[in-house]
Amino acid sequence: MTNSSQMPKEEGLDHSLTLLREGYMYLANRRKSFASNIFETRLLGQKAICLGGEEASKLFYDNDKFMRNGAAPKRLQKTLFGEGGVQTLDEEEHRNRKTMFMSIMTPSHLEHLKSLTHKYWDLKGSEWEQKEQINLYDESRELLCQLACEWAGVPLNESELKKRTEQLTKLFESASALGPEHWMGRHARKELEDWVGEMVEQVRNKELSPREGSALYNFSIHRDIDGKLLDKEIVAVEVLNIIRPIVAISVYITFTGLAVHQYPENKSRLLKNEEQFQQMFVQEVRRFYPFFPMAVARVKKDFIWNNFQFEKGTLTLLDLYGTNHDPNLWDNPEVFNPERFEGWDESPFSFIPQGGGDFNMGHRCAGEWVTIEVMKVSLQYLSNKLDYEIPNQDLSYSMVSIPSLPHSKFIMANVRSKPQ
Numbered sequence: 001m002t003n004s005s006q007m008p009k010e011e012g013l014d015h016s017l018t019l020l021r022e023g024y025m026y027l028a029n030r031r032k033s034f035a036s037n038i039f040e041t042r043l044l045g046q047k048a049i050c051l052g053g054e055e056a057s058k059l060f061y062d063n064d065k066f067m068r069n070g071a072a073p074k075r076l077q078k079t080l081f082g083e084g085g086v087q088t089l090d091e092e093e094h095r096n097r098k099t100m101f102m103s104i105m106t107p108s109h110l111e112h113l114k115s116l117t118h119k120y121w122d123l124k125g126s127e128w129e130q131k132e133q134i135n136l137y138d139e140s141r142e143l144l145c146q147l148a149c150e151w152a153g154v155p156l157n158e159s160e161l162k163k164r165t166e167q168l169t170k171l172f173e174s175a176s177a178l179g180p181e182h183w184m185g186r187h188a189r190k191e192l193e194d195w196v197g198e199m200v201e202q203v204r205n206k207e208l209s210p211r212e213g214s215a216l217y218n219f220s221i222h223r224d225i226d227g228k229l230l231d232k233e234i235v236a237v238e239v240l241n242i243i244r245p246i247v248a249i250s251v252y253i254t255f256t257g258l259a260v261h262q263y264p265e266n267k268s269r270l271l272k273n274e275e276q277f278q279q280m281f282v283q284e285v286r287r288f289y290p291f292f293p294m295a296v297a298r299v300k301k302d303f304i305w306n307n308f309q310f311e312k313g314t315l316t317l318l319d320l321y322g323t324n325h326d327p328n329l330w331d332n333p334e335v336f337n338p339e340r341f342e343g344w345d346e347s348p349f350s351f352i353p354q355g356g357g358d359f360n361m362g363h364r365c366a367g368e369w370v371t372i373e374v375m376k377v378s379l380q381y382l383s384n385k386l387d388y389e390i391p392n393q394d395l396s397y398s399m400v401s402i403p404s405l406p407h408s409k410f411i412m413a414n415v416r417s418k419p420q
């Protein structure tokens with residue numbers, strides 16, 4: 001007999017549809033109504049434990065207690081992640097693969113990324129001067145597709161830019177979709193994996209020579225824990241695990257545009273062009289706006305935490321959005337306030353828009369520094385380097401669609417470069 005307590009429990013056969021209906025707020029709503037950072041429910045036809053808050057997030061990222069193999073639903077692997085990717089690995093195999101990812105995140109590679117971000121913003125900025133108005137989400141997806149391919153060492157012809165941008169977008173836009181949109185996502189993944197897979201063969205045959213240190217180069221020569229090269233299909237999945245999420249930064253760039261527009265009280269500090277404030281501003285964009293609602297894992301072995309029993313194999317969800325808005329961790333969490341990051345304690349478990357814990361040992365997002373650097377450069381253009389008007393449009397955003405975006409996708413009119 002164990003002395004464990006009964007977890008607050010949501011009654012009912014299955015709540016998958018409620019989760020789709022309530023979107024980003026599903027976990028936070030129940031944590032609030034149960035007044036508990038842990039509760040039990042049923043999702044995808046099985047028992048699930050839901051966690052939120054700093055202590056629970058520390059637990060969730062304990063590799064001795066949770067594993068990822070068999071956690072992510074197949075439909076996400078068929079669209080968003082790809083099969084056999086780093087997200088589904090555990091232990092030694094995960095550490096080996098994660099080292100491969102982190103090998104391209106060096107200070108000099110990040111400097112290169114920053115200079116490419118400037119280059120493509122300058123190019124886009126000049127193009128936009130020729131147009132009456134532009135749509136920031138659509139334009140930044142193209143900008144990021146070029147940037148991502150160049151940084152990753154993947155050759156991209158101008159003529160295929162639109163097609164590849166659309167295919168990469170389908171991977172993250174179709175991830176939570178049902179029906180035809182989901183199937184379009186699967187089709188796009190197949191085409192993209194074939195495209196990159198062929199390049200991996202060319203690199204290995206020395207017909208293609210991407211820059212040393214680029215994702216295509218490093219991943220094509222990477223060796224697994226048995227000393228073997230990865231299958232070319234797996235390399236393609238992992239190179240896409242770099243390119244796809246860089247294109248997805250377009251969601252954050254669009255929200256950055258919205259924040260610059262809707263919170264003009266930050267204008268004078270942004271105009272000073274100080275890196276420290278830019279950093280705080282993009283951190284607040286990542287905390288405040290919805291993007292990834294949750295992370296998933298499975299209990300690795302039976303254990304008791306805070307008197308609650310966890311049984312091996314149980315599906316477990318961590319509330320990312322709700323933890324970033326947790327009133328026990330953030331003062332006035334529903335207020336957009338970059339200055340809250342002044343003197344922030346940098347806990348890896350309370351601010352978790354891209355997962356928490358350690359980069360190398362755990363599943364925290366490999367691209368968090370990439371995201372922050374690209375957003376900071378983009379913020380400079382949106383707040384300092386470009387003049388533009390914001391015509392009337394629907395700037396509201398849904399708390400249910402994943403990923404969420406302002407409904408108009410942020411239209412900017414009469415864009416002009418500011419004399420510097």
Ligand code: HEM
Pocket residue numbers: 086087088098101241242243245246248249250252291292294295296320353354355356362363364365366367368370371
């Ligand atoms: C666009 C904004 C982004 C968001 C909101 C985001 C969010 C996330 C989240 C929530 C996770 C899962 C954490 C977990 O399972 O515990 C993750 C993992 C990951 N992300 Fe990102 N990410 C973003 C950008 C990027 C970028 C730019 C890259 C690559 C350049 C990237 C590469 C990865 C990889 C490889 C993983 C898997 C890590 C692992 O399983 O060890 N992400 N991301």
